[in-house]
Amino acid sequence: MVWLEKQKLSPVVKPAITEELLKKYAKASGDPNPIHLDSDFAKQAGFPSVIAHGMLSMAFLADCLCANFPESEYRVAQFNTRFKKITFPGDVLTATGEIKQVQSDGSVSVSLWTENQKGEVTAQGEALVKLLTK
């Protein structure tokens, strides 16, 4: 596939975040912070309920990268994400992005972001994706 600058990626829409998913992610990722699991603890921190792991949003962005850049053709060399807005259970995140720059060797710089159901950007990142040589 030939990528062009400013070309939009195919978005990935995830099901609504649930407390059950956060428990599953906490176990699989090894994140021990009770702010993601214990609503009393989260309330003491000033939030109305538990909050989603920022890294879960980054995982959704990773999924968007993999959906658009097949692992048989591309390798992700760098990937960063800034967590901009808290995600709560019930929120629906869409991971999407656009091509920032295409280099002469076929490598691509990509801007990525997650949006919630209100259209608010919750996480924003960039990736450098290298074209594998055959």
Next chain:
Amino acid sequence: MKDLIQFQAEPLTKEDIKEFSSSTLSNHSLFPLTFPTRYRNGEFELLIELKIDMRNLLHTEQEYVYHEPFKLGDVPLVTTRLKEHKERRRMQFVTAETEVICGGRKKITAVSSFVIREKTTKESV
């Protein structure tokens, strides 16, 4: 105070990857790009060393540089260093860098940044 944590993780298995992919609602990646978040134990230990109250902790940024793909059976040697700890306007800013090496080969470098919303310390987290 410790500013470096090193540990050897369990060998990488297909089940680990399957469990992680399922928890991120993913069915795409052979090796999920954010799987190395499993190797953040050292960061949490450093935050405990700094007596950070988890209620005030916000993960603000994460960066990965992928040097080489992981393989099943890899036994990760994980080293986490406290890169920066500063205080500004009653908030603390912490950055930790983690390197994962398997069989002598560097696999990833990860940089995690945190903000602690108000300077608080407690005896245990």
